[in-house]
Amino acid sequence: MNARIFFFVLVASLMLLGIFQTVQRHITLDIPWLPGETRTIWNIDAKINFNAKDGPVLATLTTPEAQAGFTKISQNAASPGYGLSFLEDDDAKKAEWTIRKASGKQTLYYNIQVLEDEKSVDRKINEMPALFEKEYPASSTTAGKAIIDDALKTSADAFSFTREVLKQLNADVPNQNITLILTSKATKTDILIALLNEAKIPTKKIGALILEDGRRRQHLTPLVEVFQESKGVITSQLFDANSIGAVNRDNLLLWDQSGKALFELVGGSDSKVSFSMIQQEQPALSALLQKSENEHLFNFSIHSLPVEDQSLFKGILMIPLGVLIVVMMRVLVGLKTSGTFMPVLIAMAFIQTSLVTGLVGFILLVAVGLFIRSYLSHLNLLLVSRISTVIIMVILLIALFGVLSYKLGLTEGLKITFFPMIILSWTIERMSVLWEEEGAKEVMTQGGGSLLVAILAYFAMSNDVTRHLMFNFIGLQFVVMSLVLLLGSYTGYRLLELRRFKPLVDKE
Amino acid sequence: MFFASPFKLKDKGIMGMNQRNSAYIGRYNPRKLYPLVDNKLKTKIIAKEANVTTPALLGVISMQAEVESVETYIKDTPGFVIKPAKGSGGKGILVITKVENGRYYKPNGSEESIAEIKRHVTDILAGLFSLGGSADVAVVEGLIQFDNAFDGFSFEGVPDVRVIVFKGFPVMAMMRLSTAASDGKANLHQGAVGVGIDITTGKAINAVQFDKPVQYHPDTNKELALLQVPNWERLIYLAASCYEMSGMGYLGTDMVLDRDLGPMLLELNARPGLAIQIANGQGILPRLKQIESLGDAHGMSVEDRVDYCKKHFSSSTDPLSK
Numbered sequence: 001m002n003a004r005i006f007f008f009v010l011v012a013s014l015m016l017l018g019i020f021q022t023v024q025r026h027i028t029l030d031i032p033w034l035p036g037e038t039r040t041i042w043n044i045d046a047k048i049n050f051n052a053k054d055g056p057v058l059a060t061l062t063t064p065e066a067q068a069g070f071t072k073i074s075q076n077a078a079s080p081g082y083g084l085s086f087l088e089d090d091d092a093k094k095a096e097w098t099i100r101k102a103s104g105k106q107t108l109y110y111n112i113q114v115l116e117d118e119k120s121v122d123r124k125i126n127e128m129p130a131l132f133e134k135e136y137p138a139s140s141t142t143a144g145k146a147i148i149d150d151a152l153k154t155s156a157d158a159f160s161f162t163r164e165v166l167k168q169l170n171a172d173v174p175n176q177n178i179t180l181i182l183t184s185k186a187t188k189t190d191i192l193i194a195l196l197n198e199a200k201i202p203t204k205k206i207g208a209l210i211l212e213d214g215r216r217r218q219h220l221t222p223l224v225e226v227f228q229e230s231k232g233v234i235t236s237q238l239f240d241a242n243s244i245g246a247v248n249r250d251n252l253l254l255w256d257q258s259g260k261a262l263f264e265l266v267g268g269s270d271s272k273v274s275f276s277m278i279q280q281e282q283p284a285l286s287a288l289l290q291k292s293e294n295e296h297l298f299n300f301s302i303h304s305l306p307v308e309d310q311s312l313f314k315g316i317l318m319i320p321l322g323v324l325i326v327v328m329m330r331v332l333v334g335l336k337t338s339g340t341f342m343p344v345l346i347a348m349a350f351i352q353t354s355l356v357t358g359l360v361g362f363i364l365l366v367a368v369g370l371f372i373r374s375y376l377s378h379l380n381l382l383l384v385s386r387i388s389t390v391i392i393m394v395i396l397l398i399a400l401f402g403v404l405s406y407k408l409g410l411t412e413g414l415k416i417t418f419f420p421m422i423i424l425s426w427t428i429e430r431m432s433v434l435w436e437e438e439g440a441k442e443v444m445t446q447g448g449g450s451l452l453v454a455i456l457a458y459f460a461m462s463n464d465v466t467r468h469l470m471f472n473f474i475g476l477q478f479v480v481m482s483l484v485l486l487l488g489s490y491t492g493y494r495l496l497e498l499r500r501f502k503p504l505v506d507k508e
Numbered sequence: 509m510f511f512a513s514p515f516k517l518k519d520k521g522i523m524g525m526n527q528r529n530s531a532y533i534g535r536y537n538p539r540k541l542y543p544l545v546d547n548k549l550k551t552k553i554i555a556k557e558a559n560v561t562t563p564a565l566l567g568v569i570s571m572q573a574e575v576e577s578v579e580t581y582i583k584d585t586p587g588f589v590i591k592p593a594k595g596s597g598g599k600g601i602l603v604i605t606k607v608e609n610g611r612y613y614k615p616n617g618s619e620e621s622i623a624e625i626k627r628h629v630t631d632i633l634a635g636l637f638s639l640g641g642s643a644d645v646a647v648v649e650g651l652i653q654f655d656n657a658f659d660g661f662s663f664e665g666v667p668d669v670r671v672i673v674f675k676g677f678p679v680m681a682m683m684r685l686s687t688a689a690s691d692g693k694a695n696l697h698q699g700a701v702g703v704g705i706d707i708t709t710g711k712a713i714n715a716v717q718f719d720k721p722v723q724y725h726p727d728t729n730k731e732l733a734l735l736q737v738p739n740w741e742r743l744i745y746l747a748a749s750c751y752e753m754s755g756m757g758y759l760g761t762d763m764v765l766d767r768d769l770g771p772m773l774l775e776l777n778a779r780p781g782l783a784i785q786i787a788n789g790q791g792i793l794p795r796l797k798q799i800e801s802l803g804d805a806h807g808m809s810v811e812d813r814v815d816y817c818k819k820h821f822s823s824s825t826d827p828l829s830k
Contacts, residue, residue: 265670331526382572382632433636491527493518497782498511500719501522504510504786 005007007489013076014482021475030119030284035468038281040116041073042211042253048110048263050271057267059097060087061110062256070253071117092258106268114253125234128227129202129259143177148199158201158228165195166244188241189222202227206238207256213279220255220275223247244269247402312345315348318468320480322347322457329453331487334494336455338430338446344382345423346450347457352418359451361416362424365397366447369428370435377432391425521791528757528758532796536757537677537778545753546777549593549647549793551754553737556710558753560746561772563589563764564650579622582607583647587651590625594634598695600637602628603665605651615664616691622678632812652772655765657738663687663727668694668703668774669737669763671744672784674790675804676751677813678744679795679821681705682787687717688727693761696783701725703732708822710740714789721789743771744817749810750776788823 027033046061063075063086075095077084082097095110151164168178169188181191189205196203204227207220227236238247255275256262265271305313322344329335337343350358372393376386398421402414435443461464470476493501514800517524523532544550555562567581567587570574582588593602604620606613612620627650629646631637638644651666658667665686672680682702689699696702704713712735715722722733737743749763750773763771785792798820808816 130550147569334525382630383636489530491524491530493514493522493524494526495511497524498514501517501786502512503716503721504520504522504789505516505792 007485009483011485014485016507018475018478018482021478022473025298025473025475032284033170033469033471035208035283037284039284041280041282042114042116042277043068043111044114044209044211044253044275044277045109045111045282046273046275047107048271048273050106050268052104052106052267052268054103055098055101055107055267057082057099057102057265059108059266059268059271060264061095061097061108061273062258062260063093063095064112064114064253064255065093065111065257066120066123067254067257068120069116069118069233069249070114071120073113073115075110075112077108077110079106080110090194092256092260093414102267120427125227128229129233130200131197131200137446141181143180144195144198146177147181148195152199157230158196158226161199161201162192162196162224162226162237163244165192165240166239169241170244173361187222189224192224192239192241196224196226204236204257204259206254206259207262209253209255209275209277210393211251211253211277211279213277216274216276218275219273223254223258230265254363255373263381265396274484276358314467314471315351317477318351318467319344319348320477320484321460321466321470324480324484325457325460326453329449329456329486331490332495334496335449335453336446337450338427338434339423341451343453344457345420346454347461348422349419350454350458351462355455355462357415358458359455361401361419362451363399365394365416365419365424366428366431369394369424370396372431373428377436387425387429390428391421392422394425394428512775516541517791521793521794521797522785523791523796525782528722528782532674532758533779535720537759538755541755542778544650545756545759546596546776548595548775549645551773551776552647554753555750555773557659559751560749561769563766563772563774564653566648566650568593568645569629569633569649570645572630572633575633577625578626578629578646579758581610581623581648583648584679589649589651590628590632591647591649592637593617593647594635594638594644595632595644596638596691598698600628600632601693603651603693605664608796613721615686616688624829652764652774653767655738655767657736658685658765659727661725661732662729665690665694666764669743669747669765669771670777670780670784671747671763672763673747673751673759673761673779674796674799675757676748677799677812678707678748678817679799680784680788680792681707681747682784683712685725685727685732689717692788696781701732702783702787703735704784704790705737706823707744708818710737711735713823714787716783716786719783719786737765739765739770744752744814746771746773748814748817752810 048061050059058364064070064072066072075086075097077097079097081102083097084098085098087096088095097108144248147168148167151161155161155164160255168175169182169192171178174182182188184191186194193203193205202344204225206223206225208223209218209220212218216452222241224239224241225236226239227234238249240247263273265273323341326337326341326343330337340450346358346362349362352358369390373390376389379386381389398416398419401416405411405416406414431443431447434446510522514787544554549568550564552562566585567578569575569578569581578590580618582590582604587603587605587607587636589604595601602620602625603615604612604625605615610622612622612625614620632646635643654662654666661667661683662685666803668681669681669683671678681803682704684694684696685701685703686694687699687701691698694700696716696719699718701715701717703715705711706713712733715732717726722732743763743765750759750761754776756776756778758778758780760777762777764769764774
């Protein structure tokens, strides 16, 4: 009895382990349940134009950092003749172009691919940006001071203060102070930054790119990031100086978070940066694989193997499913097959050949093989050489069918070479003996049973969803194993036995 | 309804293949004893030691070079059987019932040339009929002169009696009668008629062919209900004593009746089929359960066990038919 309990504990823990690993992989790595799911990738080009002054040029472009909603997949730059390096210092990521001598109109390209990614988060803010010393004319005036005083009265913290200032700046009927301030040349963004700085609130100017499929010659939208520290935790919020409402970060890529300049140029003038972008849909899995931060997570899985071996495993990992079908058909239904796992091998050949071609080819080969084998049985040969003869015969038949179908224009027929020849030869030999001993009926039952199981196994093994699941979730192998174990302890009736023993029940 | 309800089958105590495999064969038949049963030559040797009669051994061919010598074993016999020592399911058994002027005839009257016989022996040696295809030896046995009591009950072949011996208790028996459909062979799935035999009396209870009930032998039209196995006492005693000899807990014993030598053991089967239930018209499980409930410490001798079964498993006293 204890052995029985141990067995069920084993089966249950195998199944739980498999399910747990599968769900865990889905949640942490974001691998989708279904193969068809796609993810959005933005492909963005930054184009830089400037005039070089016939001397050395050093051009630096600030590039996007990791942020909520987006993950960088890849970046590259194209600019003939220039040396290129991607720099990463504490503040910002940059692309730097250098050349010893350049003159005239220059064009530099920078390309980045970002993945829309819910899991990605903003970088942690470690310290408050410093307030700047320089006084802005707008904020030091009495008008500016009045605005700050008004906003201070109706606010509680840095964020609500910013909102109060924005309300005044963007009021339908601006009051006198605002009108006065707005007459200066500065933009609303600069005015907001100046006012907040005056009120001792640290800020950073952000350049954001609004993502919209197929747009060209776009420019960065200036936003203001406002910082606040409470209980040792620094938080920040984004504000748009031209509106009161909160900034919607959907489709908003924060390109320039350096707080300095988007583009710096030494040795040139009249620089201009413009952006163009397209949206692409990629299968979720390949998009996830490109995510560089996932590399180590995928490291210990089949995905870390060379692609050629991966595709090999794609086939191998499906075998347990075929085996499960065989076990079910034998234990639950009671179908007779010739050779226990031959149906799985046939099913694997069917996957290579496609079902109809495979089926026709298989039946053709076995039928012709049986016919020739019946002649061999008159020759009084030793078994080993007879089987060897059958193997050679099968190879010749495959070659014949291949050439014949090619000449007839049926290129599908060439796939017949995918059949495992030794298995086929043994099948022919056993079927032939079966025919002599038990008659054609038994050959049909066993051959038909084998083919039926093979077709079922083929459907299970070639299904896109099962292929995706079995390949990406190794845990499912444990689930299949526990099911096979469970079936191994089934002592109930088989479906065909219900038919076989029916006369016993009907007697009364 | 195409299918029977599994609950009804369970009520009748009918054992399915999965249950047989895991609850009886797996539990009571030790793996290491299988060779004794699967190899007919070894079975013959242990049977001789246990004083269980078996058909006469004419010769053994174990090497390809000896195939030519097969003629010396069979030349002067009235008939013989060539079988693979490790064959299963009746595969590879060649029966010759008539030898005349160096010509050999199968039960159905067709001639088998000496070349064909040699090829058959060659196939046996190469393992074509053995379990798993391993190399094998061919056993040549004398033909059984079957008892006149079976005249008309069997067509072109030796009828045999299959007794299921569970832990030494003969729990169920059936007679297998060859037919034209089974080509002189006594295997039910090949078309032989199975006749359920009462453990107590050796009389027919019920008969089936291809799992369907029959009243008369399909070839001879003899009424099967008249069948009575002669020498039943001795036969069932021999069957029961196969337990000590083989050590197998769940055993199928195939017995034949020779006109002169009486009941003898033809072969043992470690994986006896389920058709015996259909032939008897009842499930085997209640009987197996009853034997299991006796435990291991009953201390009964072979005679005691046979008497116990005769008392409890007669078709008239069977708890199910009450």
